[in-house]
Amino acid sequence: MGGLDHLGFILDTVLHLSVGIPRTLVLAAVSLSIGFVLAVGVAVAVLAPARVPRKLAEGYVYVFRSSPLLVQIFLIYYGSGQFRGALEFLGLWHFFREAWFCAILALALNTGAYTAVLIAGGLRSVPWGQIEAAQAVGMSRYRVFASIAFPQALRHALPAYSNEVVLMIKATALASTITLLEITGLAKQLSAETYRPFEVFAAAGIIYIALNGMVAGGFGLIERALHRR
Amino acid sequence: MRSRLKSLILAVPFVVAGLLPARAEVVRIATEGAYAPYNFKDSSGKLVGFEIDLAAELCKRAGLTCEVQEQAWDGIVPSLLANKFDAIMAAMNITDKREAVIAFSRPYVKTPIRFVTTKNGVGAAHTASLPAITMEEVDPTETAEIKSLAKLVSGKTIGVQASTSHEWFVKEYMKDSSIKSYDTMDNMILDLVAGRIDVGYTSTAFLAPIHKKTPGLVEFGPPMTGGLLGKGVAVGTRKESTELREKFSKAIGAMVADGSLSALATKWFGVDISAK
Numbered sequence: 001m002g003g004l005d006h007l008g009f010i011l012d013t014v015l016h017l018s019v020g021i022p023r024t025l026v027l028a029a030v031s032l033s034i035g036f037v038l039a040v041g042v043a044v045a046v047l048a049p050a051r052v053p054r055k056l057a058e059g060y061v062y063v064f065r066s067s068p069l070l071v072q073i074f075l076i077y078y079g080s081g082q083f084r085g086a087l088e089f090l091g092l093w094h095f096f097r098e099a100w101f102c103a104i105l106a107l108a109l110n111t112g113a114y115t116a117v118l119i120a121g122g123l124r125s126v127p128w129g130q131i132e133a134a135q136a137v138g139m140s141r142y143r144v145f146a147s148i149a150f151p152q153a154l155r156h157a158l159p160a161y162s163n164e165v166v167l168m169i170k171a172t173a174l175a176s177t178i179t180l181l182e183i184t185g186l187a188k189q190l191s192a193e194t195y196r197p198f199e200v201f202a203a204a205g206i207i208y209i210a211l212n213g214m215v216a217g218g219f220g221l222i223e224r225a226l227h228r229r
Numbered sequence: 230m231r232s233r234l235k236s237l238i239l240a241v242p243f244v245v246a247g248l249l250p251a252r253a254e255v256v257r258i259a260t261e262g263a264y265a266p267y268n269f270k271d272s273s274g275k276l277v278g279f280e281i282d283l284a285a286e287l288c289k290r291a292g293l294t295c296e297v298q299e300q301a302w303d304g305i306v307p308s309l310l311a312n313k314f315d316a317i318m319a320a321m322n323i324t325d326k327r328e329a330v331i332a333f334s335r336p337y338v339k340t341p342i343r344f345v346t347t348k349n350g351v352g353a354a355h356t357a358s359l360p361a362i363t364m365e366e367v368d369p370t371e372t373a374e375i376k377s378l379a380k381l382v383s384g385k386t387i388g389v390q391a392s393t394s395h396e397w398f399v400k401e402y403m404k405d406s407s408i409k410s411y412d413t414m415d416n417m418i419l420d421l422v423a424g425r426i427d428v429g430y431t432s433t434a435f436l437a438p439i440h441k442k443t444p445g446l447v448e449f450g451p452p453m454t455g456g457l458l459g460k461g462v463a464v465g466t467r468k469e470s471t472e473l474r475e476k477f478s479k480a481i482g483a484m485v486a487d488g489s490l491s492a493l494a495t496k497w498f499g500v501d502i503s504a505k
Contacts, residue, residue, distance in 0.1 A: 078416065081423025097425055179409050179420075188303055189410070192392035195330050197307045 006199055013203035016190060020183035021207065027100075027172040027182060031107035032165060038108065039115035043153075044145075046120045057116070064113035070174050072110060077102040077178045103175040111168050118160050122153030155226055162219035166212045173208075183207055255294050256473065258284050259314035262299040263413045266438050266497040267320040267462075270299075279497035280318045283337065283484075286493070287464075290483055291476040303392055303412065306331060309467060316466050316473065320432070322394045322459025332468045334477040336461025336504040337490060340434035341452030342395055344378070345418075348445045351385050351427040352378075357451040364398075364456025375402055378450050382406045385427035388417040394459045395430045401457060418443065434498050461504045 045057035064072065080087060080096040087093040095101045126149045134144045176185030187204040191197040260268040260280055268278040281297055288295035300308050302319065309317055309331060323333045341361065346352045355378075362371045383405035389396040391410035399408055409426055411417040414435055421429045422443060433452060440446060464477045484490035485505060494503040 078419055078423075081419055081425065084423055093424075097423075099425070177412060179411060189391060191307065192303045195306050195310060197304065 009196065009199045010203050010206070013187075013190065013200050014206060017183050017186050017200075017203055017207055020181060020186045021211070023180065023182040024169065024172050024211070027103060027107065027175055027180075028165070028169045031104045031172075032111055032168055034104070034108040035111035035115055035168075038112035039119055040150075042112060042116035043119035043123060046116060047123055061113045061116055064110050065117070069106065069110050069171055070177065073103065073106040073174055073178060076106045099175075099178045099180050103172075103178060103180055107168065107171060107175075110171070111164060114164055114167075115161065118157040118164065119153055121160075122155075122157035123149055125156045126152045158219065158223055158226070162216065165215050165219070169211055169215065170208060255296050256288065256316060257314045258295055258297045258316045258318050259300040259305055259308060260284075260297055260317075261302045261305065261319040261413075263302070263415060264320050264435065267434070268318070279338075279493065280320070282493055282497070283490075284318050286484065286489070287477055287480040290480040293473075293476065301412075302390070306465070309465065312467075315470065316464050316477070318464055320435075320462050321465050323461055323463050324394050324397070324457070324459045326397070327465070330468075331465045332470075332474055333463040333465055334474050335481050336463040337481050337484075338434070338462040338494065338502050339454060339504040340432045340462065340502050341454050342398070342430065342458050343433050343436070343448045343452050344382070344450045345421065345429045345431060345436055345446055345448050346427065347421060347424070348447060350447070352381055352449045353447045355381060355449045357449065359451045362451045362453045364453060364458050367456070374451060379403050379405065382428055386425070388420055388426035388429045389431070390414050390417060394457060395432070398453075398457050399430050418446075421446070434502050437498055437500070 042057045042060060045053040046061070048054050048057075076096075077099060080102065084093055087096050130148055131144055134148050139148070172182055173184035175182055176188060179185075181189065183204055187200050191200040194200065260276060260278075262268055262270050262276055264278075266279050268276060268280045271277045276297055276299060284295055284297050287293075297318070298314065300314065300319075305317055305319055305321075306327070308314055317331075320338075321327070321333075323336060327333075344352055357374070358377075359370065359374050362374060367375070379402055382403055385406050386409055387399050387403060387406045388409050388411060389399055391412060396408070396410055399406065409417075409420070411420070414431055417426070417429050417431070418439055420426050433448065436446070436448060464474070464481075466474045466477075481490065484493075485503065490503040491501045495501050
């Protein structure tokens with residue numbers, strides 16, 4: 001086997017695996033979107049003066065940041081199968097039956113916990129004086145949050161959030177363990193068929209690197225645009 | 230002083246190596262460790278099962294020092310080719326696809342493959358019109374039976390273990406069904422019970438103990454063997470390991486001859502599924 005043969009096969013494999021790119025991107029995009037909305041709510045709760053929502057939010061963040069994502073995926077997918085009766089009664093089995101739903105739920109809950117910490121950190125960085133000033137001119141609590149605190153928190157959290165997006169794109173590979181054929185799932189299948197794991201997983205790695213290169217580039221543009229203002 | 234210490238430290242690996250039996254003689258056998266009763270782990274995490282006992286007996290008869298190690302199924306052939314192991318004993322069937330890359334000993338087990346479903350599931354009421362199907366030369370009645378099975382499961386979801394002869398079979402003959410491939414058979418059964426798949430397609434030897442753990446599963450369709458489904462379960466080796474392969478084949482032959490292979494199969498499977 002010459003070097004050219006390896007290279008040719010890797011290129012063929014990149015094409016073959018690219019079928020999985022939309023699936024990987026959908027997994028990442030949908031769970032990041034749901035996770036982000038969840039994270040805003042959780043971040044507000046973490047900073048809330050009320051004890052119960054604060055403790056609940058802290059508990060959620062602690063649980064999902066301290067256990068492996070793979071365990072969370074198995075728990076939600078195979079674990080839910082054990083409670084089919086109850087889930088059917090609640091009308092939820094229809095969702096839990098789908099590997100897609102379970103993967104997105106696990107990924108969203110996971111990224112929600114990490115992102116909540118980033119946003120809470122961003123909110124804490126907003127100088128208290130600004131909040132007081134906004135309240136002094138008669139802004140409502142919602143207005144203070146939406147127009148003063150949140151935009152600044154986002155800008156503060158952006159560099160760390162781009163890292164979270166990269167981590168999530170890589171984390172979608174775990175969905176292959178619950179029968180989803182995204183990039184890694186296809187790679188495992190192809191590796192077992194061709195018995196050429198080196199080329200196959202090298203090709204998968206190249207695709208992830210390219211995708212994350214684009215993510216990093218995109219966030220770089222956003223950051224630059226924000227600083228120009 | 231320092232140089233003496235240095236030479237002492239440098240000598241350690243050689244002394245340790247001298248105490249161990251010569252490494253080259255250890256035959257490393259890969260098994261999956263997740264496919265009861267062939268090979269699995271007991272509550273303490275130790276590898277046990279039919280193939281673990283068989284490996285010990287074959288190695289004893291062949292005068293080999295063997296070590297059985299765990300390796301995930303989907304990486305088992307590449308690791309053999311990469312020299313991480315010398316042999317595979319993991320309920321692996323002899324198939325043309327696999328014979329293109331590795332070579333097998335004579336088979337030690339021959340198990341039929343069947344569909345499995347839940348009590349009131351797809352196919353539970355199906356009665357097979359043939360007692361068995363051998364895939365080597367498929368006659369018209371057998372073709373008709375496979376077609377009627379394919380019709381029964383068309384539009385349904387079939388679960389199989391990834392990269393097995395079972396998966397290749399359903400991809401070839403059950404083209405109107407959607408196929409879900411699992412990393413382990415146990416996970417496939419979990420999803421069958423949960424209702425995420427309609428039927429499974431797997432080895433009856435694997436199903437025998439599953440029926441005890443999970444009552445209510447029903448096997449249907451004629452048991453199938455041969456052809457695409459393989460010529461029996463055997464020890465897989467690298468193509469160039471001719472000597473090792475012959476040693477295994479000879480030892481399997483001896484165990485067939487004195488009845489100990491039948492006895493071992495009966496002990497683990499409840500039925501004699503040994504290859505004659």
